[in-house]
Amino acid sequence: MSQTKVNDELQIQAVSHSLVRSAIAGIGVSLPSKVVTNRELEKLVDTSDEWIETRTGIRERRIAEPNMTTSDLCFEAATKSLADAKLTPQDLDLIIVCTVTPDTPVPATACILQDRLGAKQAAAFDLNGGCTGFMYGLATASQFVSTGKFKNVLVIGADLLSRITNWQDRGTCILFGDGAGAVIVSPSKDQAYGLLDFHLRADGSGAPLLKVEAGGAKLPASVITAEKRQHFLQMEGRQVFKFAVHAILDGVNTLLKRNELTVDDIDCFVFHQANLRILENAAKQLKIPSEKIISNVQKYGNTSSASVPIALEEARREKKFKKGSYVILVGFGAGLTWASALLRW
Ligand code: UT7
Helix, strand or coil, X not given: CCHHHHHHHHHHHHHHHHCCCEEEEEEEEECXXXXXXXXHHHCCCCCCHHHHHHHHCCCEEECCCCCCCHHHHHHHHHHHHHHHHCCCHHHCCEEEEECCCCXXXXXXXXXHHHHHHXXXXXXXXXXXXXXXXXXXXXXXXXXXXXXXXXXXXXXXXXXXXXXXXXXXXXXHHCCECEEEEEEEEEECCCCCCEEEEEEEEECHHHHHHEEECCCCCCCCCCHHHHHCCCCCEEECHHHHHHHHHHHHHHHHHHHHHHCCCCHHHEEEEEECCCCHHHHHHHHHHHCCCHHHECCCHHHHCECHHHHHHHHHHHHHHCCCCCCCCEEEEEEEXXXXXXXXXXXXX
16 A cells, blocks of 8 residues: 555544544424325325325325425424424524425525524524435534534424425325424434444436426526426336335445445334335345334325434334334435435434
8 A cells, every 4th residue: 555545544544533423312203284195185186095005005194284384394393303302492503404395495494493493503504305305414414413513413304295296297296295304413422323324325317307397597487387387396206216216225235235234233224205115125125024114104105305204203103123223214316316324223
């Protein structure tokens, strides 16, 4: 090895030794109370309860009332996660709201939340990573905590996809639901526990597969864009399905290999809840027993960036993992983006 390489290696070792291990210190969830069943959607589009359940596993989803905003769900989830972590809003250094449905394009929903919480010391920004947003946010928070720059970071995955759903398109409107899930990322009390590794990827060549065409700089809102229904989500379902399975396989296999673990070592897998068939397909290929896979898509549909933290909270409540358990989280979605995290609870 050259002297430069040796120096680089020593420097990397020195930096990694000075890093603090980050961990999830609290979780909180917010779901609208209004339940919309498949049968109700039969009245809107040419579909059936049987088709939706067979093809997606979804039976019902939560839809926000018209006066509810993304920041409302964020506020409830944030408040619960702070209580869970035994912290107050004043303890927060940073707030990251991961969303594709902010209250308004400007300012960031994270700033609206920061004010409402009274988190006077916290910086705040939004992050658009599609349904992967929460995973990107979790990785970002972990870096700030690991370097010692920040102590407590609030990360929220929150989306009201119902607001950008084309309720005339049976290919998409049956899939989505509203919700928010929040976590607090703080220094781990023990270096052996917490957020151990991340794998983050993007493939922008797949951007056309999952998109909202109008409302940005390329195609600003106009009467024409509204008439053409270009402010709603469009998706190439079959292609996104294939990508989703690939994303889970890559997310899981990369972390297992890099950390010299096998599927047997992992107690719980929390994947983005887009479609039960995606979960089953990936589980089969990875040879993961079904009891280790969290699935609540039946109750909530695809809640975008909120789905991983909502499922994680449910898994904790149902004691699917305990202290010392290894857990793998995977998100995937628009961009295309995908990301996974390995944590030891
Ligand atoms: O969070 C981001 C990630 N998103 C995803 O991961 C979603 C991935 N994609 C999917 O979950 C599935 O592709 C869908 C659930 C969206 C669609 O299921 P599919 O089994 O891939 O159906 P398909 O698109 O291949 O369509 C099969 C048939 C079509 O009819 P023809 O052409 O065979 O006559 C569709 O028009 O099913 C029809 N169809 C429906 N029929 C009844 C599509 N949507 C519906 C519907 N009800 N809601």
